[in-house]
Amino acid sequence: MQTGIFCFRNDLRLHDNQALSAALDTCDKLHLVYAFEDRLWKGSAPNRISTHRARFLLESLQCLMKQINRLGGRLKIVHGNIDISIPQFMHKHGAEICFLSKESAWEENKTEEALSKVVPTTLISSPTLIHPNDLPFALSELPETFTQFRKKVEKNWTVRPCLSPPESLNSDGTTHANLPTLLDLGFTMNSLDPRSCFTFHGGSSSGKKRVKDWLWDKQCLSSYKLTRNGMTGPDFSSRFSAWLATGSLSPREIYEEIKKYEIQYGANESTYWLIFELLWRDFFHFLARVHGSKIFQSRGIHPEREKRLEPDDAEDRFDKWKNGRTNNPFVNANMNELRITGWMSNRGRQNVASYLINNLELDWRRGAQWFEEQLIDYDPCSNYGNWLYLSGFGSDPQPGRYFNLEKQAATYDPQGKYTNTWS
Numbered sequence: 511m512q513t514g515i516f517c518f519r520n521d522l523r524l525h526d527n528q529a530l531s532a533a534l535d536t537c538d539k540l541h542l543v544y545a546f547e548d549r550l551w552k553g554s555a556p557n558r559i560s561t562h563r564a565r566f567l568l569e570s571l572q573c574l575m576k577q578i579n580r581l582g583g584r585l586k587i588v589h590g591n592i593d594i595s596i597p598q599f600m601h602k603h604g605a606e607i608c609f610l611s612k613e614s615a616w617e618e619n620k621t622e623e624a625l626s627k628v629v630p631t632t633l634i635s636s637p638t639l640i641h642p643n644d645l646p647f648a649l650s651e652l653p654e655t656f657t658q659f660r661k662k663v664e665k666n667w668t669v670r671p672c673l674s675p676p677e678s679l680n681s682d683g684t685t686h687a688n689l690p691t692l693l694d695l696g697f698t699m700n701s702l703d704p705r706s707c708f709t710f711h712g713g714s715s716s717g718k719k720r721v722k723d724w725l726w727d728k729q730c731l732s733s734y735k736l737t738r739n740g741m742t743g744p745d746f747s748s749r750f751s752a753w754l755a756t757g758s759l760s761p762r763e764i765y766e767e768i769k770k771y772e773i774q775y776g777a778n779e780s781t782y783w784l785i786f787e788l789l790w791r792d793f794f795h796f797l798a799r800v801h802g803s804k805i806f807q808s809r810g811i812h813p814e815r816e817k818r819l820e821p822d823d824a825e826d827r828f829d830k831w832k833n834g835r836t837n838n839p840f841v842n843a844n845m846n847e848l849r850i851t852g853w854m855s856n857r858g859r860q861n862v863a864s865y866l867i868n869n870l871e872l873d874w875r876r877g878a879q880w881f882e883e884q885l886i887d888y889d890p891c892s893n894y895g896n897w898l899y900l901s902g903f904g905s906d907p908q909p910g911r912y913f914n915l916e917k918q919a920a921t922y923d924p925q926g927k928y929t930n931t932w933s
């Protein structure tokens with residue numbers, strides 16, 4: 511008779527959850543737990559999480575709890591970093607083994623290491639489309655650029671099939687966990703801004719609804735490559751990132767939906783392009799696994815490149831950037847949208863990042879930290895990976911990317927509609 515514990519992290523789903531399936535196969539009795547970790551929730555400036563993301567995460571947990579309850583289980587809530595709170599919980603409940611999904615980023619990996627030193631721990635990889643063991647090269651030989659990575663991967667392509675959700679969860683405990691509210695966690699409730707085009711809720715039910723709506727009902731996938739650089743409205747891109755970041759959707763289930771869609775409506779450049787973007791996500795996850803803490807350092811994975819110094823008024827420049835008060839109205843509009851809604855388009859992200867790095871001459875990490883706090887879809891690997899890429903200290907073969915903001919505004923917001931909306 512083995513009693514175990516499964517600790518949910520950024521894998522807030524019952525379906526296609528490899529670590530959960532392994533835990534259920536191994537344990538006769540399984541406790542299901544979520545930890546409100548201090549490193550995320552008790553941060554001092556720069557903060558780690560904004561109200562927008564906190565709301566989305568709480569909604570994701572509510573959805574997960576409902577699904578667990580429906581299968582006869584209970585989700586328990588603990589507080590504190592997992593290397594402290596999980597061993598305490600295990601001791602109290604007589605659990606002998608802990609299962610969790612392995613994350614890709616350095617801080618999460620450090621916590622995993624600390625936990626496994628204290629209690630028997632089984633870590634199972636699941637956040638990527640391609641399982642790291644199925645890569646056609648050893649992780650330590652990850653190609654330096656995305657193009658090299660993609661070409662190698664596409665030659666030898668294996669995506670493991672999605673796993674079904676468990677049929678029942680007879681986890682121990684009759685008491686319902688008390689999920690803290692936004693107010694309990696020290697946030698104020700904000701009403702949704704009527705201009706916001708991110709009106710979605712957290713949780714796999716809403717994530718699946720978005721897949722149905724965007725992909726199947728509206729068939730937006732067929733024209734995704736043409737619309738993906740848009741800036742206004744809810745449908746120019748999939749918005750899957752927020753559910754992928756919390757793990758309410760898995761990249762493999764999106765891949766399977768795309769493949770089914772291609773059978774029904776035909777494959778084209780757009781259907782391929784969504785998979786191409788999911789490969790970018792994978793690339794940044796593997797890059798984080800390989801380079802560890804380097805992706806959070808100012809010269810990233812190229813410490814040999816020349817260090818850039820910030821101007822004396824760096825604080826003031828950064829303050830204007832994050833509050834949408836620079837000399838550039840297009841940048842300001844994007845920064846206002848982010849602050850007010852927790853969302854910004856990919857086009858916007860590239861432009862405001864280039865402006866911070868090249869025009870304001872600031873350390874890219876200031877921008878990355880601000881994004882970390884503000885973005886609903888914050889994912890350490892995609893965020894720091896993209897910022898590094900643009901700064902010239904990441905995986906880009908070019909030494910930095912400069913975007914001509916006037917040209918960008920003229921191309922992507924020719925009538926100034928977006929800029930006016932968020933000015």
Ligand SMILES: Cc1cc2nc3c(=O)[nH]c(=O)nc-3n(C[C@H](O)[C@H](O)[C@H](O)COP(=O)(O)OP(=O)(O)OC[C@H]3O[C@@H](n4cnc5c(N)ncnc54)[C@H](O)[C@@H]3O)c2cc1C
Binds near residue numbers: 738747
């Ligand atoms: C400076 C900067 C910071 C970013 N920070 C994040 C972040 O914290 N979290 C995050 O998920 N994405 C981040 N991105 C990548 C990208 O902007 C978002 O994934 C995308 O805008 C999310 O919207 P979507 O789901 O509608 O994307 P879609 O265009 O519909 O793409 C589908 C999926 O592909 C993946 N994807 C697309 N573009 C990228 C990319 N450039 N890098 C990695 N994955 C990608 C995402 O998982 C996305 O959900 C960042 C980009 C930049 C330039």
